Structure formats: C-alpha cells, structure tokens
Amino acid sequence: MDSILKSKTKTPQTNIQIEDDRTGMSPETLKRAFLDNLFYLQGINQTDATLYDYYVALAYTVRDRLLHRFLKTVETYKQEKVKLVSYFSAEFLMGRYLGNNLINLGMYEQTRQIIEDLGLDFDEILEQEPDPGLGNGGLGRLAACFLDSLASLEIPAIGYGIRYEFGIFHQMIRDGWQVEIPDNWLRFGNPWELPRPDETVEIMLGGHTEMGHNELGHPKAVWIPARTVLAIPYDTPVPGYQTNTVNPLRLWKAEASESFNFDAFNAGQYDQAVAEKMDAETISKVLYPNDNTPAGRELRLEQQYFFVSASLQDLIRIHLRTHDSLDDFHEKVAVQLNDTHPAVAVAELMRLLIDKHNYSWNHAWDITQKTLSYTNHTLMPEALERWSAGLFGRLLPRHLEIIYEINQRFLDNVRTWFPGDDRLTTSLSLIEEGDEKQIRMANLACVGSHAINGVAALHTDLLKKDTLKDFAKLWPEKFYNKTNGVTPRRWILLSNQELSTLITEKIGDGWLKNLDEMRKLEAFIEDAKFRQRWQEIKQNNKRSLAAYILKHRNIQIDPNSLFDVQVKRIHEYKRQHLAVLGIIAFYNRIKQNPGLDIVPRTFIFGGKAAPGYFLAKLVIKLINSVAEVVNNDPDVRGRLKVVFLPNFNVSLGQRIYPAADLSEQVSTAGKEASGTGNMKFAMNGALTIGTLDGANIEIREEAGAENFFLFGLTAEEVYRRKAEGYNPMDYYHGNGELRGVIDRISSGHFSHGNGGLFSPIVDPLMSHDPYMLMADFQSYVEAQDAVSEAYRDQDRWTRMSILNSARMGKFSSDRTIREYCNEIWGVKPVKINIEDYNPASLS
Incomplete structure (x- = not known):
C-alpha cells in the first residue's frame, strides 16, 4: 500500500499550513500534536499510556485536521445558499473512523x-477503536457508503439519524447458540463527535389536539402534547477522498426537558425524581428494540418520529437563517x-408547514412532495412497515389527523381518475382496514x-410489477432504479492494501475516484507475473484471516483451501x-467414500x-453443530x-472480503x-455463486456469465412454481443426495x-418450503461442483478473479450518488476553497 498512500500525503491545498501551525501536516507537527494530545487530553505520560490512550490521542490529532475543512464546508454552504441533500436513515453503519479518515485526508502512510x-x-x-454499531446490515452500511461518496463528489449533504447509546448487540456464541450482550x-466516549447543545430542538409526544x-385569525389545529423530550445533536465530520469537503453526520440524542424532580426527591421518591430523564433517554438508548411487545412497538415509533421531527426542524432552522420564508x-x-x-416525515413536514408556519394545505403539500423522495429496500411484505392507528393516535394525534386528510384527498383523486375501481382505492389507501x-x-x-x-434493476422491476404496482400504474414517472454501490475507498483501498498497491502500480490511482478505470486491468490478464502477484496477494489475505480465526476461534484452517464465504x-x-x-x-460424499x-x-x-x-437463531446453531461434527x-x-465468526461487523468484513475465494x-x-456484500466480494476478486436475484444479475452481466456460477430458479419460475402448487416432498423422494442430507440432520x-432439535428447520422444508431450498438444491450442488473444477485450475481461477475485480466499476457508490444527484435531487458539486480561510475570523 505504500506507493499509493505515500503518493497521497499531499491533500488539496495543504500547502497553506505553516510549520508551526497546530494543525500542520509536517511530520514534526503531527508528532508534536499526537504527544500533546496524549498528555493534555488523556492526561497521561508515554510510560503509562495504554494502546487505547494512544488511539484517542491519534483520533483527536486527526479530528483537528478535519475541523478546518469541516467548518469551511459548513460556512460555504451557508454563504452560497446551496441546495442541501439530507439523508434520513434509522441506521448508519459507519465502521471505524480512524483508518478511513487518514486515507481520505491523505495522511495514512505518513501517520503510520x-x-x-x-x-x-x-x-x-x-x-482499539470500537465499531459504532448503529445499523443492522446493508441498509446502514449503504448509508455510510453514500455519505463517503457525497463528500468525495463534493455534494452539499448532511446525514440525519439517531445516536443510539447501545448499537446492535454484540454477538457471542455459546454452545453453538447466539447470545446477545x-x-x-460509547462507554469510553467518542473522540469523533462534536456535541451541539445550542441547537437542541423540542419533540412533542402524546396528548391531544384542539x-x-x-x-391571522384562521382556524388551525393545536397539538397539546402529554410530554416533550429534547433532541440534542452530535455532529461527526465525514471527509471526502482527496477533497476539502467534510460533510456532517448529525445524530440526535434524547434527553428529558426536566431531568430532575426536586419535589419528588425531597419527598424521598428517588426513582420518581429521575423517572422523566430515564423515560426520555430510552428513545435513543438501543438500536431497534424488540417489537414483539406493545411497549417495543411504541418505542420504535417514538424513535422514528424523534429523529425525523428533530431533523426537519433543524433543516427549517438552517433554511430560515439565509431565506425569508419556506416558499x-x-x-x-x-x-x-x-x-x-x-x-412519518410526510406527515411531520405537513404539520410544521401548516401548524407552525401557517401554510395552506395545498401549498404545504406541494412543498412536501417536491422535498421528499423515497428509497424502497425490500420486497418482503412483512418489512413494509405498518402501525396500528390506535398507537399512532396515542403517540402522534396530530399526525394521524394529517394522514387521514392526506388519504381522503388522495383517494378522492383516485376515484376521479379511475371511477368504480374499488380494488385500486383499497390497494392504494394509506389505511389498511380490518379489526384494527x-x-x-x-x-x-x-x-x-x-x-x-x-x-x-430486478428489484425496481418487481416493485413496479408487484409490490408497488398500483402506484406505478398511477405515477410511472415517479419510479427510478438506483442500483446500490459501495465505496472503493474503504472496501478496497483500506481493506485490501496490497491489492490497492498492485492496481495503482499498473493503472495509476484514478480508479479510486472513477472505478470504471479498473477495466484497464484487463490489459494485464496475459501477464503471467501480474497473475502470479494477484494470486500471492489473495494468499496473503487468506493467511491473515486464517491467523485471525486461529486466534479467535481456535480453529486451524488451510490457507490453500478454497475459502467459501x-x-x-x-x-x-x-x-x-x-x-x-x-x-x-460434501460431507456425505466423504462418508460414503473416505478416499474421495x-x-x-x-x-x-x-x-x-x-x-x-427463533428460526434464524436455530440456523446459527445448525451451522455450529455441523462445524463441530x-x-x-x-x-x-x-x-x-x-x-x-461471531459478531460480524464492518471491521470484520474488512478482513473477510479480501480473503474470500467464493462469495x-x-x-x-x-x-x-440488492445486496452490497456481493459487490464488496467481487471488487476484491472473489467469484460469485448465486441466483438471479438483486444486484447479482447486474454483477453477472458486468463480470461475464462465464465468470459467475449461476444456479437456481428465476423470480418468474419461483412465482410460477408456487402458483402451480409446489410440493417439496417431490424433491425429497426424487433426489437421493438431498434425501441423504435431510435424513442426516x-x-x-x-x-x-x-x-428433534432442528425439526423447526427441516419440517417446513418438507411441508411447504417457502424459500424453495428443495427446488434449488440440485442446481446448487451442481454449481458447487463447477466451482471445484474451476478452482483446480488455479491459473483459470486467477483470470476469473481479475476480471471480477476489473469489471465492478458500476458498483461504486459514486456512480449511484451521481445518478441520485442528476435524476432525483437536482444538486451539483460545490468546491470548498480553504486557501484563505481563517476560522477565527468567523462571526
């Protein structure tokens, strides 16, 4: 990695730094800043410092060098009255900041x-840096990649979410079972964040309307809340790669408006004295509380409204700083x-415009629709959120009124456009009728x-044909496809340093800002030395992962084996x-023929x-039980x-993706x-075994069908097979190998x-098999046999690996963000000039 990162130690316009500047970039200044932070911030000498002390000192050293650009970025947006992209997400799975920030600032190798x-x-x-677990998986990691790309493309943007005190649980494995702790x-603090208590906003909950x-004397609804909580913003600077742009990620923490009741305390009611504080802070306590209980569902809705209301109020405040109205x-x-x-932002923006800023319904609705855009991330009906009207009315009474009004006006239009089509109005209604x-x-x-x-592409097509088909019928012009992408800075440059160096030696470093340039690697496919080096790097990554597995799982694995991940x-x-x-x-084949x-x-x-x-947790138990045998x-x-490997997170992913042979x-x-892990694997040279699902289809198109191990029914075949009357027992009786597998379990x-332990997994497979494992099994094992044959020819496999990496340019999140900017958001890049910027001169 030396050659690429050493070449980047000069970030844009860093020549403005003077040698004695406290945020200078010279080695001497960086070293002095690091040691000063260790002494003055951590309050410790080198002789007594722990590794964590050194991490914090280094983190503050890097953050100091972000703040110059961060403050100038915010000031530029304010002065130029730019259009701001605001990304609202319940999850931001950012990963560790230190290494990524060092790379984007161009000071990684110098700091090392x-x-x-x-x-x-x-x-x-x-x-030493903990992973901020503020997400559950692909949704939160996508949001993180998008923030990286927005800053790298110099797009004015801000991410909004929740500062969960406890992120997604830490996973341990005990006797093969998942255990959540x-x-x-945040137990040791977070050196990257900047609290902004002066920009706190109030959030109302419960109560009634009058x-x-x-x-102006016009009638209006007045929301009388049962309680209010405070939303306190914490800003984390998110730098772009080789730019001066540093955008904020603003996460909200919940606190009580009155955190201590003196009367209750003096009466000896000590728990009651802090009850309001505890109730309020629960809102930002845990990522995704279990919603199997009424209290859990209510807390989830509170969380969603909390961050949406805080963020919209914040955006309105920012706008009115430089504009006379919200027109x-x-x-x-x-x-x-x-x-x-x-x-809920739809109803909340309407409430703010109508109730707080006195807009008429039609004017407010026009602003709301033109402001908001919606990304759908699922085809699973159970994941398309529904809230009971009773809960909604208790927690957000004004919003329920607004939603009913939106629905009535909307359905009146639908009945005008499609008279007599009761099925259509029932499907489109914002309210699902029923017992509740x-x-x-x-x-x-x-x-x-x-x-x-x-x-x-497939997901969007299925949205239009099935999940949201009636909305697509109504407004075909509203629908877009934006195939996901991931940032190559974290997922190749930071994660796979040796490979990054090799790529840059061959084609230059332009690929880090334009991943399509990876296609240039195809020119070296016939270079035996290049292929050998490519293969050696993969083996180095596999050896590194093998050492990690031995240390953390006490399992000895062969780095020369095929890593199937x-x-x-x-x-x-x-x-x-x-x-x-x-x-x-595979195991049964060996048992039948031990010399195979x-x-x-x-x-x-x-x-x-x-x-x-429960069933997902039982799958984990099954994996570990099979491993034991x-x-x-x-x-x-x-x-x-x-x-x-327990507790899969961003940092563990950075170890795994570069070492994988098969995805x-x-x-x-x-x-x-869509999937985004499929992209990270392929970028790092793993070959894919997969179905024609999500972004797999586009990965296969880009990599070439000959470099992809395809199996399984298509989406249309799945639908047709189920419609015709799918019977999984036909496969059990008709396939001896499948029968042997099921019987072994x-x-x-x-x-x-x-x-009986695994009967909750096996019985559904035999009875109705909702996800068609029995139908796809034979195709899957045949594809795996094809994988084995390809892997025996290491030269062929290496060629396929190179082509997978070289052809993944489409799956950079930079491409995705450009499409959003051009087709949905209507925003353009804004240059940040720091040459003559003096933060101390700001009013």
Missing part, C-alpha cells in the same frame, strides 16, 4: 511512519427517506414523495441453511439473527472445515432487493442424537 518511529504498533492502535460502544386560531424550501433541500423508517386499522408507511412515503426508487444478516430468505445443506452433501478426491474447502459464515427471530471427523481429514449470494430469486447426527 510517525507512530512507528515512536516505537508503537500502528495496526494495534487502529484496532449489550454493545456499549381547534385554535393562528395569528423555496424544496428548491434548497432534498430529503431522501432511506426505507420506511423515516416515512393500520397505517401503511410505504404507501404514505409513495404518496408524499416526488420520486420512488428501488436499489437494483457467506457473511450477512441471518434470515430464511438469504438461505444460509441452503449452504449448510451443500456442506452436508475433493477440493479442500473452508466454509466461513458470519452474521447476526434478530433477537426475536465435520471439523472433528477423522474421515474428513481437513478436507472440509466450517467456521462461524455465496444464494437468496431465493425475487427476495433480495433428522437423525440427530449433528445434535448429539437429538433428532
């Missing part, structure tokens, strides 16, 4: 040298709703936005259990199951190894919206003789 000159281990210091990522009058709000603000979690009325948040987002997009959230539709069936098929010549494989799994999702069976003799993307066709072979 300074730290090592002090006799310290730079890599060990980087490892709190992820207290009719009143505005200052042009939609011309200066583009709000992107990342899935349905922030969909439900608010359909996806419908609300569709009606209240000017643009609706899916996240892969599936890391993602555990869910039935993602079909980790199909991969397990494939492992057992097979390609040695290491199967690596990682991912978390939602705490209330296979890894210790003398017949196998190391030809197969199975490893489950498992085996979801049932038509179920995965049911016999208790992997559960110490307890044949």
Whole structure:
C-alpha cells in the first residue's frame, strides 16, 4: 500500500499550513500534536499510556485536521445558499473512523511512519477503536457508503439519524447458540463527535389536539402534547477522498426537558425524581428494540418520529437563517427517506408547514412532495412497515389527523381518475382496514414523495410489477432504479492494501475516484507475473484471516483451501441453511467414500439473527453443530472445515472480503432487493455463486456469465412454481443426495442424537418450503461442483478473479450518488476553497 498512500500525503491545498501551525501536516507537527494530545487530553505520560490512550490521542490529532475543512464546508454552504441533500436513515453503519479518515485526508502512510518511529504498533492502535454499531446490515452500511461518496463528489449533504447509546448487540456464541450482550460502544466516549447543545430542538409526544386560531385569525389545529423530550445533536465530520469537503453526520440524542424532580426527591421518591430523564433517554438508548411487545412497538415509533421531527426542524432552522420564508424550501433541500423508517416525515413536514408556519394545505403539500423522495429496500411484505392507528393516535394525534386528510384527498383523486375501481382505492389507501386499522408507511412515503426508487434493476422491476404496482400504474414517472454501490475507498483501498498497491502500480490511482478505470486491468490478464502477484496477494489475505480465526476461534484452517464465504444478516430468505445443506452433501460424499478426491474447502459464515427471530437463531446453531461434527471427523481429514465468526461487523468484513475465494449470494430469486456484500466480494476478486436475484444479475452481466456460477430458479419460475402448487416432498423422494442430507440432520447426527432439535428447520422444508431450498438444491450442488473444477485450475481461477475485480466499476457508490444527484435531487458539486480561510475570523 505504500506507493499509493505515500503518493497521497499531499491533500488539496495543504500547502497553506505553516510549520508551526497546530494543525500542520509536517511530520514534526503531527508528532508534536499526537504527544500533546496524549498528555493534555488523556492526561497521561508515554510510560503509562495504554494502546487505547494512544488511539484517542491519534483520533483527536486527526479530528483537528478535519475541523478546518469541516467548518469551511459548513460556512460555504451557508454563504452560497446551496441546495442541501439530507439523508434520513434509522441506521448508519459507519465502521471505524480512524483508518478511513487518514486515507481520505491523505495522511495514512505518513501517520503510520510517525507512530512507528515512536516505537508503537500502528495496526494495534487502529484496532482499539470500537465499531459504532448503529445499523443492522446493508441498509446502514449503504448509508455510510453514500455519505463517503457525497463528500468525495463534493455534494452539499448532511446525514440525519439517531445516536443510539447501545448499537446492535454484540454477538457471542455459546454452545453453538447466539447470545446477545449489550454493545456499549460509547462507554469510553467518542473522540469523533462534536456535541451541539445550542441547537437542541423540542419533540412533542402524546396528548391531544384542539381547534385554535393562528395569528391571522384562521382556524388551525393545536397539538397539546402529554410530554416533550429534547433532541440534542452530535455532529461527526465525514471527509471526502482527496477533497476539502467534510460533510456532517448529525445524530440526535434524547434527553428529558426536566431531568430532575426536586419535589419528588425531597419527598424521598428517588426513582420518581429521575423517572422523566430515564423515560426520555430510552428513545435513543438501543438500536431497534424488540417489537414483539406493545411497549417495543411504541418505542420504535417514538424513535422514528424523534429523529425525523428533530431533523426537519433543524433543516427549517438552517433554511430560515439565509431565506425569508419556506416558499423555496424544496428548491434548497432534498430529503431522501432511506426505507420506511423515516416515512412519518410526510406527515411531520405537513404539520410544521401548516401548524407552525401557517401554510395552506395545498401549498404545504406541494412543498412536501417536491422535498421528499423515497428509497424502497425490500420486497418482503412483512418489512413494509405498518402501525396500528390506535398507537399512532396515542403517540402522534396530530399526525394521524394529517394522514387521514392526506388519504381522503388522495383517494378522492383516485376515484376521479379511475371511477368504480374499488380494488385500486383499497390497494392504494394509506389505511389498511380490518379489526384494527393500520397505517401503511410505504404507501404514505409513495404518496408524499416526488420520486420512488428501488436499489437494483430486478428489484425496481418487481416493485413496479408487484409490490408497488398500483402506484406505478398511477405515477410511472415517479419510479427510478438506483442500483446500490459501495465505496472503493474503504472496501478496497483500506481493506485490501496490497491489492490497492498492485492496481495503482499498473493503472495509476484514478480508479479510486472513477472505478470504471479498473477495466484497464484487463490489459494485464496475459501477464503471467501480474497473475502470479494477484494470486500471492489473495494468499496473503487468506493467511491473515486464517491467523485471525486461529486466534479467535481456535480453529486451524488451510490457507490453500478454497475459502467459501457467506457473511450477512441471518434470515430464511438469504438461505444460509441452503449452504449448510451443500456442506452436508460434501460431507456425505466423504462418508460414503473416505478416499474421495475433493477440493479442500473452508466454509466461513458470519452474521447476526434478530433477537426475536427463533428460526434464524436455530440456523446459527445448525451451522455450529455441523462445524463441530465435520471439523472433528477423522474421515474428513481437513478436507472440509466450517467456521462461524461471531459478531460480524464492518471491521470484520474488512478482513473477510479480501480473503474470500467464493462469495455465496444464494437468496431465493425475487427476495433480495440488492445486496452490497456481493459487490464488496467481487471488487476484491472473489467469484460469485448465486441466483438471479438483486444486484447479482447486474454483477453477472458486468463480470461475464462465464465468470459467475449461476444456479437456481428465476423470480418468474419461483412465482410460477408456487402458483402451480409446489410440493417439496417431490424433491425429497426424487433426489437421493438431498434425501441423504435431510435424513442426516433428522437423525440427530449433528445434535448429539437429538433428532428433534432442528425439526423447526427441516419440517417446513418438507411441508411447504417457502424459500424453495428443495427446488434449488440440485442446481446448487451442481454449481458447487463447477466451482471445484474451476478452482483446480488455479491459473483459470486467477483470470476469473481479475476480471471480477476489473469489471465492478458500476458498483461504486459514486456512480449511484451521481445518478441520485442528476435524476432525483437536482444538486451539483460545490468546491470548498480553504486557501484563505481563517476560522477565527468567523462571526
């Protein structure tokens, strides 16, 4: 990595720094700043400092060098009255900041040298940073990639979310089972964030509405809340790569408006004295509280409204600093709703415009629709959020009134456009009738936005044909496809440093800002030395991961084996259990013929199951139970190894993706919206075994069908097979290998003789098999046999690996963001000039 990162130690306009400037970039100044921070901020000498002390000192050293650009960025946006992209997301899975910020500032290798000159281990210091677990998986990681690309493309933007005190749980494995423990990522503080208590806003909850009058004497609804909480913003600077742009990620923390009740305390009611504080802080306490209980569902809705209301109030405040009214709000603000979690923004923006700023309904509705746009991330009906009208009315009484009004006006128009079509009005309604009325948040987002997009070509097509088909019939012009992407800065440059150096040596460093330039690598495909180096780098990455697995799981694996990897959230539709069936098929073949010549494989799994999702947790148990048997069976003799890596997160992903040979993307066709792990694997040279689902289709198109191991039914075939009357038992009786796999599980072979342990997995496969594992099994094992044959020819495999990396330019999040900017948001880049910027001169 030296050649690429050393060449980047000069960030734009850093020549303005003078040698004695406290944020200078010279080695001497950086070293002095680091040691000063260790002494003055951590209050400790080098002789007593821990690795964590060194991390914090280095983090503040880097943050200081971000702030110059950060403040200038914010000031420029204010002065030039730019149009601001506001990304609303319940999740931001940012990963560790230190290494990424060093890269984007162009000071990674220089900093490494300074730290090592002090006799310290730079890599060990980087490892001290906790992963902020403020997301569950792809949704939050996509948001993080988008923030990186927005800053790197110099787009004025701000991310809005929640500063969860406890992120997604820390996963441990005990006796093969997932155990959740709190992820207290803030226990030692967070050096990257900047609290902004002076910009706190109030959030109202509960109560009732009354009719009143505005200052013009016109009737208006008045919301009398039962309680208010405070939303306190914390800003994290997000720098772009090789730019001066540093955009904010603003996360909200909940606090009570009155945190201590003296009367209750003096009366000896000590718990009651702080009850309001505890109730308020619960809102930003935990990412995704379990919603299997009424209290959990209420808390989730509180969380969603809390950050949406705070963010919209903040945007209005920012706008009115430089504009006389909100008439042009939609011309200066583009709000992107990342899935349905922030969909209440439709009703909240209407409330703020009508109730607080005295706009007429029609004027407010015009501004709202033109401001908001909605990204759909799922085809799963259960994931399209619905809230009971009763809960909504208790918690957000004014918003329920507004939603009913939106619905009535909308359906009146639908009846005019399509008279007599009761089915259509029922489908489009924001309210789902039944024993208990439900608010359909996806419908609300569709009606209240000017643009609706899916996240892969197939996903968008299925949205228009099925999930949101009636909205597509009504407003075809609203629908866009924006295939997801990931940032190559974190997922190649930071994660795969040796490969990054090789690529840059061959084609220059332009690929980091334009990933399409990776195509130039194809010119070296016939260069034997290049292929050899490519293969050596993959082996180095595999050896590194093998050492990590030995240290953390005490499992010895062979770096020369094929690393077959599936890391993602555990869910039935993602079909980790199909991969397990494939492992057992390999295992059965060996048991039947112990001398069988097979390609040695290491199967690596990682991912978390939602705490209330029993079947997903049982899949984790199955993986670990199969690992226990296979890894210790003398017949196998190391030809197969199975490893489950606990607590999969961004940092662990950075170890895994570069080391993978094979990427498992085996979801049932038509179920995965896009996927982003599939892109990270392919960028790092892994080949894909997968279905025609989500972005797999486009990855296969780009990489070439000959460089992709395809199997399984298509989405249309899945739909047709189910419509015709799918019977999984036909496959059980008709396929001896499949029958042997199922019988091996049911016999208790992997559960110490307890044949019923895994029956909650096996029984549905035999009865109705909702995700078509039985139908896809034979195709899957045949594709895996093709994988083995290809891997035997290492030269062929290396060529395929190179082509996968070289052809992934489409899947940079930079491309995705450019499309959003041009087609949905209508925003343009804004240059940040720091040559003559003096923060001290600002008023």
